[in-house]
Amino acid sequence: MSEENSIAIEVINVFKEFRRLNIKSPTSLKSRIINILKGKEKLKKKDKFLVLDDISFNINKGEAFGIMGRNGAGKSTLLKLIAGIIVPTRGTIKVRGKLTPLLELGSGFHPELTGRENILINGLILGLSKKEITSLYDQIIDFSELRDVIDQPIRTYSSGMYVRLAFSIAMNVNPDIILLDEVLAVGDAEFSKKSKAKIVEFKKKGKTMILVSHDPNSIVEVCDNGLFLEHGRVAFLGNSADVASKYKAIV
Amino acid sequence: MKNFLNQFEVLIKYRYLIWILALKELKVRYRGSFLGFFWSLMNPLLLLIIYTFLFVVIFKNTAKAYPVYFFTGILPFTWFQSSILEGTNSIVAGGSFITKSTFPSEIVVIVRVVANFINYILGVPILFLFVFVWHLKIGFPVLIFPIVILCQFFISCGIAMFLSTLQVFYRDTLQIVMNLTQFLFFAMPVMYFTSQLPPKLRHIIYINPIAYLMKNYQDIFYFNYFPRPVFFILLIIISILTYILGRAYFYIYKDQFAEFV
Ligand SMILES: Nc1ncnc2c1ncn2[C@@H]1O[C@H](COP(=O)(O)OP(=O)(O)OP(=O)(O)O)[C@@H](O)[C@H]1O
Ligand SMILES: [Mg+2]
Numbered sequence: 001m002s003e004e005n006s007i008a009i010e011v012i013n014v015f016k017e018f019r020r021l022n023i024k025s026p027t028s029l030k031s032r033i034i035n036i037l038k039g040k041e042k043l044k045k046k047d048k049f050l051v052l053d054d055i056s057f058n059i060n061k062g063e064a065f066g067i068m069g070r071n072g073a074g075k076s077t078l079l080k081l082i083a084g085i086i087v088p089t090r091g092t093i094k095v096r097g098k099l100t101p102l103l104e105l106g107s108g109f110h111p112e113l114t115g116r117e118n119i120l121i122n123g124l125i126l127g128l129s130k131k132e133i134t135s136l137y138d139q140i141i142d143f144s145e146l147r148d149v150i151d152q153p154i155r156t157y158s159s160g161m162y163v164r165l166a167f168s169i170a171m172n173v174n175p176d177i178i179l180l181d182e183v184l185a186v187g188d189a190e191f192s193k194k195s196k197a198k199i200v201e202f203k204k205k206g207k208t209m210i211l212v213s214h215d216p217n218s219i220v221e222v223c224d225n226g227l228f229l230e231h232g233r234v235a236f237l238g239n240s241a242d243v244a245s246k247y248k249a250i251v
Numbered sequence: 252m253k254n255f256l257n258q259f260e261v262l263i264k265y266r267y268l269i270w271i272l273a274l275k276e277l278k279v280r281y282r283g284s285f286l287g288f289f290w291s292l293m294n295p296l297l298l299l300i301i302y303t304f305l306f307v308v309i310f311k312n313t314a315k316a317y318p319v320y321f322f323t324g325i326l327p328f329t330w331f332q333s334s335i336l337e338g339t340n341s342i343v344a345g346g347s348f349i350t351k352s353t354f355p356s357e358i359v360v361i362v363r364v365v366a367n368f369i370n371y372i373l374g375v376p377i378l379f380l381f382v383f384v385w386h387l388k389i390g391f392p393v394l395i396f397p398i399v400i401l402c403q404f405f406i407s408c409g410i411a412m413f414l415s416t417l418q419v420f421y422r423d424t425l426q427i428v429m430n431l432t433q434f435l436f437f438a439m440p441v442m443y444f445t446s447q448l449p450p451k452l453r454h455i456i457y458i459n460p461i462a463y464l465m466k467n468y469q470d471i472f473y474f475n476y477f478p479r480p481v482f483f484i485l486l487i488i489i490s491i492l493t494y495i496l497g498r499a500y501f502y503i504y505k506d507q508f509a510e511f512v
């Protein structure tokens with residue numbers, strides 16, 4: 001029982017299929033009808049392709065877990081599955097604790113609204129009350145170092161500023177599990193250092209995180225264990241240093 | 252009963268978020284425009300001028316206070332039409348709210364209905380002004396105004412949830428809906444009176460719940476007349492049912508939205 005409770009995320013034999021979206025894909029009624037009339041509708045099964053193929057692993061509470069792999073290997077898809085944004089074709093995913101939504105460039109932001117308004121909306125989406133968010137404003141803005149531009153529309157932000165804000169929100173709303181998809185790479189060296197320090201602090205509190213990165217150094221520095229994905233399969237599962245060296249050797 | 256109430260959980264739990272998003276939606280829409288929300292009244296007012304001219308000047312119709320009658324109907328119709336059109340597109344256009352976030356995606360749809368409701372309610376003082384200028388009386392029937400609004404809210408949410416789901420998988424939906432709502436406008440007594448219809452049609456036209464909804468507004472602001480309790484209760488039931496069915500359909504497919512938008 002106690003062993004069960006120490007696991008934050010359990011991924012059990014997960015498969016994910018996507019439909020190949022080609023130009024002929026029947027997203028319009030006309031082509032759909034034409035396809036049915038021509039008897040082509042049955043072809044749809046062939047248009048599916050496997051993006052994640054029998055993935056299983058556990059992540060303990062308080063663990064930082066790294067995911068590496070080439071472009072298109074299925075890393076973001078895996079995070080989306082864990083976050084519950086999409087559902088697996090087969091298999092089970094168990095998550096214990098409050099998740100922040102997937103952190104990725106530009107996620108959940110309303111470009112026309114100001115940074116401050118976006119903090120409010122993000123907080124509400126995460127299930128915080130208005131009062132709680134108001135009390136967090138200063139903490140979030142200070143950490144992001146965006147006080148000068150916080151009342152400007154988000155669309156005027158640089159990508160680094162975007163990530164600063166997203167990361168600051170995610171880290172300050174007190175989640176149990178945090179999912180980061182290539183966000184550390186975008187900040188400048190100084191913010192990157194600060195973020196890593198925050199992550200270490202976060203881990204010390206017994207919180208869990210998953211980090212997707214193409215940078216082996218970040219993975220070794222921040223993560224305990226990790227996973228190397230190749231074409232949707234687990235190519236290697238083990239401690240982060242080994243994952244990083246396997247990645248370096250192959251990619 | 253608990254199951255029944257669950258259907259409304261998101262509305263209650265996320266009411267503040269819905270409200271904020273609706274306000275932001277309007278703010279973004281009118282950002283940098285000098286007249287702001289008055290633009291949203293431009294369309295009904297223009298239609299008002301056109302139809303008053305048609306009705307009163309060309310067809311020499313002698314109905315009293317025609318502008319009040321027309322305005323009473325065109326305001327909620329605009330609310331309905333905009334909600335449905337924007338709602339249909341809302342999931343597909345929902346961007347990172349849909350593809351990168353786990354919050355209940357029906358919020359994105361409901362926000363459109365609420366945003367257009369705010370536009371509507373801001374037009375109501377002008378309607379009162381019209382009523383006053385044309386010396387019409389508003390009596391006790393106005394008490395049911397909030398209930399009629401709620402009915403329209405639930406009907407709109409239900410239809411919009413259904414159509415937004417269709418739009419994810421069939422991108423023609425929006426085009427079809429655009430044409431349908433235009434047809435709907437002529438298929439119900441907003442610009443004309445029921446009494447102008449052939450007797451046989453007069454009742455048939457109210458089989459359409461939206462038409463009956465519009466009639467309630469006219470009863471309140473123009474005829475000063477209480478709706479028949481039987482029909483009114485039927486309207487309430489149909490509204491809730493539309494919401495529940497639209498939501499049920501939405502929930503069958505909502506897990507797939509992030510993949511297909
Ligand atoms: N919604 C979708 N519909 C169809 N195919 C998809 C969808 N999302 C992702 N894919 C496909 O799934 C595969 C894996 O994509 P994914 O985004 O998980 O890769 P990744 O490992 O995150 O790559 P990167 O390093 O470039 O971020 C790709 O082939 C991609 O085209
Ligand atoms: Mg990715």
